[in-house]
Amino acid sequence: MGDNHEHTRVVEFQNLLLDSADMRTFLDGLSSAAARGLSHEIPVQCSVTVSRDRKPTTMGLSAELADELDQIQYAALEGPCIDALRTGHVFDVRDLETEERWPRYTAGLRPTGVRSILAVPIPLAGSAAAALNCYAYAPEAFGREARQDALEFAQVASTSVALAVRLTSESDRAADLATALESRTSINLAAGVIMAQSRCTSEEAIEILKRASNHRNVKLRDIASSILARFDDPDPDTHFS
Template sequence: MRSEWTKFDVAELQGLLLESSDLKSFLFRLTQVAAQELARNGTAYCSVTVLRERRWATVGFSEEVAASLDDLQYSTGEGPCMTALKTGRVVDVPDLVHDDRWPAYRRPALEAGIRAVLAVPIVLELGAQAALNCYAEEAGAFDNEDKASVEAFADLTASSVRLAVRLETEMERSSDLKAALESRTAINLASGVIMAQSGCTQEQAVEILRRASSSRNVKLRDVASQILARFNEIDPATHFD
């Protein structure tokens, strides 16, 4: 397979990132570009795996089959992509028929019609790792030119992927912080209601909420929200709203 690899530059990648709503949409479009270029002379599928906080996830793929092949590696605990991430080295599998490094992965991958695999690490920041995974139905599908092109593409996209992962992480942290503040607001307001009704202290009111949470097997914030709902204070807002 010969690939006239699209000559992406940093500006184009940054533009792609700015046009994407989140990490998944950015990497989805990125894998579409890779798959289109590699599939000029045969069927190819691409995906991007990200490892964060010891969790594996396929966050972008050109076709569902690529995501399924990634999931197969996560479930079996072995495969080209996982090896590439663990070693930080490119893993080239010209023909799965003659490669027995991952026996639990090999058979179902062959049954899915996959013969060649190319997994290229993408260097991210400390605490996160990624890899560009390429699958083909033809043995020996990725020649030396393709391999060099995929590695160059992975190097070029590394900074954009790092930025996308960083933005996604910050958004998750912001969401967690907002949820925590909303929870605290609900608990404080519900405690005030209990204090007004029973004349108890704030500590005693919070303890009443905790006992109710434990006995009902319901989250503390949900118990507080139920109390506030009775006083038309449903889902209290914080200064973030």
């Protein structure tokens, strides 16, 4: 891959990221671009697996079939993608019919007719990991040239994928914070209702909520929401036994 080609692909990935509504849309586009680039005489399907908190999840697909193949690997708890995520090395299955590694995975995959698999790590910083998974129905589909293309593709894509993962993580944290604040508001409002009806302190009202939560084995915020829902009634009942 020449410097001009590499620069063009970097710009392509950056534009794809900017134009995508979320990480899944971006990685779908990335997987499709990889599948097009690797499909010559033999059609190739690709996916991108992202692992956060050591849980691998398929986040990008060139076709639904790729997700089905990934799920077989996750269920088996072994396979080329899982090892690529764990070690940062490339894993190549030249012919599934003669492959002796990952027996649970290969046994589950054989009925699909897939013969060649290539798992290439996508370099990321931090605790997250990602890998490009490539599948073909012919044996030895990923020769030296295809393998090099996939390696270069993963290397060029790494910055854009890392940014997508980071943006998604920040979005998840913001959503968690918003949920926590919403829960805290509901609990405080419910405590206010109990204080008004029972003429108790705020600490006593919170303790009443906690006892109800433990007694009913229901989350505190759900207890609070149920109180607020009844508070909207003409004759609310917020007493606990």
